[in-house]
Amino acid sequence: MTVLRSALDTTAPEYAANREAMLAKLDELEAEHAKALAGGGEKYVARHRGRGRLLARERIELLLDPDTPFLELSPLAAWGSDHTVGASLVTGIGVVEGVECLITANDPTVRGGASNPWTLKKALRANEIARANRLPLVSLVESGGADLPSQKEIFIPGGALFRDLTRLSEAGIPTIAVVFGNSTAGGAYVPGMSDHVIMVDRGAKVFLGGPPLVRMATGEEADDEELGGAGMHARVSGLADHFAVDEPDALRQARRVVARLNRSKAHPAPDPAAVRPPRHDEDELLGVVPGDLKIPFDPREVIARIVDDSDFDEFKPLYGTSLTTGWATLHGYPVGILANARGVLFSQESQKAAQFIQLANQRDIPLLFLHNTTGYMVGTEYEQGGIIKHGAMMINAVSNSKVPHLSVLMGASYGAGHYGMCGRAYDPRFLFAWPSAKSAVMGPRQLAGVLSIVMRESAAARGRPYDEEGDAALRAMVEQQIEAESLPVFLSGRLYDDGVIDPRDTRTVLGMCLSAVHSAPVAGARGGFGVFRM
The missing domain is CATH 3.90.226.10 (2-enoyl-CoA Hydratase; Chain A, domain 1)
Structure with missing residues (x-):
C-alpha cells in the first residue's frame, strides 16, 4: 500500500x-x-457607490460563472509601503463561461484607480501568469492612469504593460478590455491594444488627452463624451467593439465574448x-x-x-x-x-x-x-x-x-x-x-552572528578592543530587522509570492x-x- x-x-x-x-x-x-478589501476606505467607497458604480470585486463576481471560485493573487501587494495594501488592483483566476481566465480589475476607490509602482508590478505578474498558462486576459478598466508623484518609477517600465498585451495577442491568447470609467493617457492603450473592447455608456472615458490637456495643447474646447465617450468610440472612432448601456450589461457582454472565443484546454x-x-x-x-x-x-x-x-x-x-x-x-x-x-x-x-x-x-x-x-x-x-x-x-x-x-x-x-x-x-x-x-539569506540569529564575527575579527586584526556592548545592540537590531523582513506578509507585499x-x-x-x-x-x-x- x-x-x-x-x-x-x-x-x-x-x-x-x-x-x-x-x-x-x-x-x-x-x-x-481586510485592508485590501477596504480599498480606499469608507469615504471613497461611498462616493463610488453614489455614482451608481460597482466595486472592483463586485464586477468580478458578475463576470464569473455563478458559484465558482476566484483565486485572488497578490492581495497584499504594496504591504509595508506608502501605498494602499492591494496596490489599487485586483488580480486572479476565475471561470467565465466555462473558460479559465486571468482577470484584472482596477480599484477606483483608491486614488481613482491610479497606478503606482506596486500596481505595475502586480499587473506585470498577472500578464506573466496569463502568458505562461495561456489564459485569456480580461481587464476590467477604470483608472486615472499613473499616480503622478510616482511617475519616475512607473513611466519607463510601464510600457511593458502594453507590450504584454500585444504579445499575448500574437501568441493567440485573447485579451478583452471592459471599460467602466477613465482609461486615459497611456491607459488608453489598454483598450487600444486589446483584441475585444466593451465600453459603458456615460461611464467610459478613453482618450490620450482629456479636455484640459487638449485646451492647453491646441486651444480646442471639447467635452469628455465627444473626446472619448463610449458612444463616440462605438459610432465614430470604432475603438469600441461593443456598446453597453450599464455595468451589468458590459459584464454580460464580456461573458458572451468569452463564450465565443472557441477556447479549449490543452489537456482535458x-x-x-x-x-x-x-x-x-x-x-x-x-x-x-x-x-x-x-x-x-x-x-x-x-x-x-x-x-x-x-x-x-x-x-x-x-x-x-x-x-x-x-x-x-x-x-x-x-x-x-x-x-x-x-x-x-x-x-x-x-x-x-x-x-x-x-x-x-x-x-x-x-x-x-x-x-x-x-x-x-x-x-x-x-x-x-x-x-x-x-x-x-x-x-x-x-x-x-x-x-x-x-x-x-x-x-x-x-x-x-x-x-x-x-x-x-x-x-x-x-x-x-x-x-x-520565513525566507531570507539565512536565519536572523545566524546572520547577526556572522556580522558579529566579521567585525570582531576586523577589530582584532587592527589591534583594537572590541565593543561588546555595541556588539550586543547591533546583533539585536539586525535580528529584529531580518526577522521582520523574513515574514510572509513583508515578502508578499513585494510580490515575492502570489499570496x-x-x-x-x-x-x-x-x-x-x-x-x-x-x-x-x-x-x-x-x-x-x-x-x-x-
Whole structure:
C-alpha cells in the first residue's frame, strides 16, 4: 500500500501549541487582507457607490460563472509601503463561461484607480501568469492612469504593460478590455491594444488627452463624451467593439465574448467523480508546523492531507532522507513532489532531487516544491565532499526543467536552498506561502552572528578592543530587522509570492493552479539541462 499513514498526534500538547500559533498568525493575516478589501476606505467607497458604480470585486463576481471560485493573487501587494495594501488592483483566476481566465480589475476607490509602482508590478505578474498558462486576459478598466508623484518609477517600465498585451495577442491568447470609467493617457492603450473592447455608456472615458490637456495643447474646447465617450468610440472612432448601456450589461457582454472565443484546454480536465479526497483531515494542517521553525516536522503529514486518497509513491525513500520525493495526483492531475524533511540539503539530497526532476521532465509531470529548508550544508567535510557541485546540480535541474513548477513555502526557506527548491527567481508558475513561512539569506540569529564575527575579527586584526556592548545592540537590531523582513506578509507585499494562504486551503489552491497550467501544453525538457558537474 502506498497510502500514507499519519503519525500526527492531535491530542499532544505540541500539536495544540502549533495549532494555536498558526491560528494566531491567520488572525493577523485576515486583518491585513481586510485592508485590501477596504480599498480606499469608507469615504471613497461611498462616493463610488453614489455614482451608481460597482466595486472592483463586485464586477468580478458578475463576470464569473455563478458559484465558482476566484483565486485572488497578490492581495497584499504594496504591504509595508506608502501605498494602499492591494496596490489599487485586483488580480486572479476565475471561470467565465466555462473558460479559465486571468482577470484584472482596477480599484477606483483608491486614488481613482491610479497606478503606482506596486500596481505595475502586480499587473506585470498577472500578464506573466496569463502568458505562461495561456489564459485569456480580461481587464476590467477604470483608472486615472499613473499616480503622478510616482511617475519616475512607473513611466519607463510601464510600457511593458502594453507590450504584454500585444504579445499575448500574437501568441493567440485573447485579451478583452471592459471599460467602466477613465482609461486615459497611456491607459488608453489598454483598450487600444486589446483584441475585444466593451465600453459603458456615460461611464467610459478613453482618450490620450482629456479636455484640459487638449485646451492647453491646441486651444480646442471639447467635452469628455465627444473626446472619448463610449458612444463616440462605438459610432465614430470604432475603438469600441461593443456598446453597453450599464455595468451589468458590459459584464454580460464580456461573458458572451468569452463564450465565443472557441477556447479549449490543452489537456482535458480529470473527471471530478474519479478524484478521491485525502484520507486525513485538512484541518489538521494547522498543527503540523511548529511555531519554532528550528524544530523539524515530517512533510509527509502535509502530503497526506493534500494529495488524492493520501496516496504517495515515494522515490528513493532510504537515500538523501532530508528530502522527500515521490509521485501523486492532486485533484486528478499527476504531480512530482519534493518536500524538505529536516531542513538541511546535503549532497545526497541534491543528487536525488536532480534525478527526480529529470524523471518528471521525461514523463511531462508538473513538480510541486514544499519548502522547509535552511539551505545547503556547510563545513569542511561537506565542502570536501562536493556540496557546491551537488547543490549546483540540483539548481541546474530546477533552472532548466520545462514542466510547470508550483512552490509552497511552509516553514523556512533560507539561502541557496530557496533557489534549489524553486523560489521566485526560478519562475515557478505559482508560489504561495503559509503564515508560518520565513525566507531570507539565512536565519536572523545566524546572520547577526556572522556580522558579529566579521567585525570582531576586523577589530582584532587592527589591534583594537572590541565593543561588546555595541556588539550586543547591533546583533539585536539586525535580528529584529531580518526577522521582520523574513515574514510572509513583508515578502508578499513585494510580490515575492502570489499570496499567503491558509494551510487548509492548500489542496484547493494547488488544484486551481494545476487546472490553470494544463490550459497550456505540459512538456518536459528532453536532455537540455546544461553540464552537470559530477
